[in-house]
Structures are given as structure tokens and as C-alpha cells.
Amino acid sequence: MSGNRNKRSTAAFVLAAVLPVVLLVLSLTIGVYRIPPKAVFTTVVGAVFPGGASGGPSPYADILFRIRLPRLLLALFAGAALAVSGASLQAIFKNPLVFEFSLGISYGAAFGAALSLVFLGRKVPAQAAAFVFAIVAVLAVLFIAGKAAAQVVTILLSGVIVSALFQALLSLVEFFANPYALQSLIFWLMGSLAEAEWKDLGVTLPVIGVGVTVLILLRWRMNVLSLGDDEARALGVNVKREKIVVIVLAALTTAAATAVTGVISWVGLIVPHLVRMAVGADNRKVIPLSAAYGACLLIVADDIARSVASFEIPIGILTSVVGIPFFIVLLKKSGKIWL
């Protein structure tokens, strides 16, 4: 059994190293504007080595470098951020149902975007407002939990309270919204990578990159924390401090992603579970693999979202509609929850 699992782990790591890159390159060729693979190659080579191969016609370069590449990089980073955040929170709370929604991050971000889209016009971009209120939501959760912030029930209950508050505030903004501003808000709430721009990514990607990297580096400690608070203390770990560090990092990465993509649910729940099903509950494997497969999931979902119909399907709908039944089937087949 253990030998099989080791083999599976090795295969999962090899695949995790290769698949995101392969998907990213393949996805560069997917889109309504048909660009032959050879033209993709020559355009990319032309951009990397300006004096060498032909850069191809200008629309190709515009589409590849100004539209597809930022979008794919956002999918890659956001997928990794959501999956790693989910895996980390599940590890430290020893609860398989915890993810960004549990800490009020999504509703906080949604409320921030709503304020911007409905009341502030272009003065405060929706991305900035979403990020600020996602962080406010997490800080509110930590504040309400107070000294008991390291306890699962307390922090989850605080998360439920803060989520409910921001949900109510979101409904209030919707109530007063101009119907056309409301449409913009609904569009944002459904999640989309369609408007990814380099200027947004310049801020988002470094935040996600740092957050995900540090969470991966903390994977050993998450193993200790997942043993239980008493055991972790016995091993010399400052449980409260470590948990708060993980929560803040998870919140930062998720908020940075959600601020640009809108609300994309279930990635943080589904991917870590799938990874655990494949390699077991060891966070040394689960956290980095979740990053890679989260990135893959969002790239594939976005490929589908932008290519199956004449209009774009919001990616948040796609991840929910496809992900939930898939998750249910897997749970039913396996008959247990991995943690």
C-alpha cells in the first residue's frame, strides 16, 4: 500500500511540475481568434528573440501577449492561490470543509466590489475595494475570535458571523443599485478572467506569488498543527501565532486573486481533496501539489469558458457546476473524507 502511494506521489509531483507549463502553452493556442500553432510559435520566438524569427502579424502578438498571456497567468496564479489557501486552512483547522468562504473573504471582497461598482464609479477600482474589504473581513474574524482565535469552532463561528454581515451589506448595496450597475456587480460576482490586464497583474501576481511560496514553505508546520493543539504545543510550536500567520497569508493570497477574478468558488475545496485522495494527508505533499493542480484546474476551466460558446461562460459558474458533481461522485466512490 505504502509503496503504491509513494509511486503515486512521485507521479503526482512529476505531473505537477510539467502539466501547468504544458497547459499554459497549449492554452495559448485556444481562443476565438484562430492562430495556427506555427504562428503562435513564431510570434513567441519573435518576441523573445526580436532579431530572429518573424514576429508574425501584429494582431497575433497583441492577442497572445496582451490578451491570452495575462489571462492565463492570472488563471495559473489565482488557481494556485485558491487551492493552497483552501489546503492550508483545512490543515490548520483540521476541518475538510474550511475554505475562503469560511473566513468571510469572499463576501468581504464581494461587498468591496459592490461598493465600488454601485456607488464609487471609477474613483476606486473594484479590484482595490475588493482586496481591502477581503482583508477587513479576515481582520474582523480574528478580532471577534480574540484570544480564542486558535480554536476551530471559535474562528469558524466568527467567520460565519462576518460572512453573514457582509452578505447582508452586499444585499443592501444591491437593493439600492441602479439595475445596470447591478448587472456589472452580478457579472463580477460570477467570476471572470476575461479582463485580465498587465497593470492589474503587476500588483496581484507578486502578492499571490509571495503568499503561495511562504505557505508552501510552512507545509512542515502545518503537519505539526494538524496533529492537534496539545501535540503541537508539546513539540514547541506557538499554536496561536502559527495559525494566525497561516490565516493571514491565506487571506492575502485569496483576496489578491478574488479582487481581480471575482468570486470563483470551490477551487479551494475541491483541489486539496483530490490531492489528498491521490497522495494522502501529508501537507508536505498536499500544499505544493494543490498549488500546481489548482493552477491546472483554473487554466482548463478558463479554456472551456472562452471556447465552448459564442459568448463567455463565467468561470465561477463553471467551477461550481462542473466541480461540485465531480466532487460528490468522488466522495461517494471513496466513502470517506481525507485529512
Place this chain on the structure above:
Amino acid sequence: MRLLNLSGISRLLRAAVLALIIPAVPAGLAGQAGGPIKVVDSLGRTVVLPAKVERIISLEPEITRIIVALGAGERLVGIDFFLRRHDRLFPLVFPPSERLPVVSNQGQDLNYEEAIRLRPDIIFSSPSEFRMTDSIERKMKLPVVALASMGKFRDLLAEIETLGRIIGREERAAELVSFFGRRMGSLRETGPVRAAGAGPSAYLSFWGSLLRTPVSYEPVEAAGGKNLASGLLPSYLGTAGATVSLEQILLWDPEVILIQGNYPPAERQVTVEGILRDPRLASVRAVRDGRVHYTFGFWYWWDPALVLVETAYLVRLFHPGSFPDFDLTREGDAIFKEFYGAEGLFSALCRVLDCHEWKPE
């Protein structure tokens, strides 16, 4: 996990669906002079109406505007929240509306107790509110008529005629329909529109998003242009709108980009300047040639005067240089005077929307 207030957007979603599934049903009407009359509304429902309609609640902004244009604004006893909170034009064309009770809100289709207090003879609703229409009729025990143009000129004119008959203003309705037909006909017959054949291709950015576009917009075609999204399947948002990708816009390579401009400048999410500066769109012809403009667009379907002004504006916009003397404000004021009887209404709207800056080159 619920992030969407579905009740709040129900009418918009249902409108999109209905634009697909409801065939254009010109509302019909039959009956004897002086007696109860029967109307077939846009939902295909036959509604029996009293011969005299004195007190009206209208939940559909387009109907409310037409009632005012028909000269029966004083019969309105209750209006929809959109006109009070968000419509920049209606308070200008009908100032007494400021005192009218609002009988609906974003999450509530009708405040029944307020509606009962107002003792209406009839309630007008939108065909996109197909369940609500029957529900109101059952609860209020009043005739409820669902009408809307659904973005079609033909249905807009049929709606004006039907409303004219219902409120006993047939002659005024005929005048408006005739005026609309004549002005539209003269625009279509304008030399450059006829001569151009296939006019400029246009991409329309509506509903506060660069990527959302109407799959049908008759003013563009009437002005001799071609709506590039025409024929696409409407997707989930808005009224007969689709969401497309940036790549699709590049693939279409429109000659003109039109942005819905029915918002005061500070509320616009998409701007001419933003599109002209967007590096992703730099290779698009409209951007290269600087042909990115505001237009008016849907505003809970149409205002009959405004859509006529918009068509005239687009004719000039699509055929630059052909109309050196065109003055949008003068043209708009003349059309609005015909519909609403007062001077300077369009100028006043332009001050709010800043459309003095929209002059075609």
C-alpha cells in the same frame, strides 16, 4: 455560498429570456365604443379593460414614458422605482413625477398595500415579469397589461397605438406613430445611408462593461451600420445581451465602437478615453481611427423620443462629413418637443449626460 440576490435581478434575466422565447406579439385590441374593451398584451394574454381608465400604475418605464408622451401623465398614480431613482430623463419630461408614489423597488415587484391605497383602474407591467403579471391580477383583482417594445421599433409603435386606445388617446398616438415613422423614414432615405449599402461595422459596449453587447440594436441598422453581435445568442445578462471576449472584438475588428452613454460621466464604467488608451485594443480599426463614441442605448428599453434622436445621431456618426450642419442638441430638442411638448428637454438631458461632447466629426 449564495452571493447573488436573484430577486433583485430577476426582471433583467427574465427580459433576456423573453427576448428569445416570446415572438414579437403586437398587442391587439377589440371592443365596442363606450363598453369594456379587450386587449391582447405582449404575453398573449387577453385582458378585459374598463372603457375609461383614469388612474394608472405603471411598473414598466417605457410604458410610463409613452403615457406621458400621449398627454396622460396626470393619470399616473404610481410609478416604478427605476424612474424615480435612476432615470435622468423622466423628471425632465414630466416634473410632476417627483410627487408620484413609488410602488416597487429593486427586490420587490409591487408594494401591494400602497397599490391598493392608490385605487388604480389598471396596472401596466413588463412582459419580462410574466409570473408577476398574473400574480398582481389575482391579488389586486384588477386588469394588468404587460407591454414592451423588447427593443424592436415595430413593437414600440404597436405599443404606442395600444396605449393610445387603452387610455382614449388614439389621435395623439397616431400623431406620434406617424411622426416617428416619418422621421425614421427620412433618416433611412438619407443619401449616405442609402448609398453606403453596407455601412460601418459597429461593436456596442453596453450595460457598463466592455464585453457586454446587445445582440440586436435597431438604431444601428436604421442608421446604415452593422451591429457585429447581431445574430449571436443572448447570454445570461441584461436585456438581449451577450458577453463576448476581447479576442472576439479583435476578430471582428469593428470600424466603430459605441459605448452606452446613458449614465452621467462619473458613473460610466466604460469610457471613450479608456478604450482609446487600452493597449489590448490598439490594433482595432475603430481605436486606430479614433472612431470610439458614446451613444444612448437601452434604458429599461427605450424612450420613444430618445431612440429617434439616437438614430439621427448615429446616421451622422456613421457617415462623417456628410452632414456638416448637424446639431445634435437642436435635432434632439425638436424631436423631444414633438413628443413631450416642451422646449429644451434634450438640451437639459445633455447637460446631465454631457452629450454635448458627443458631436460626430
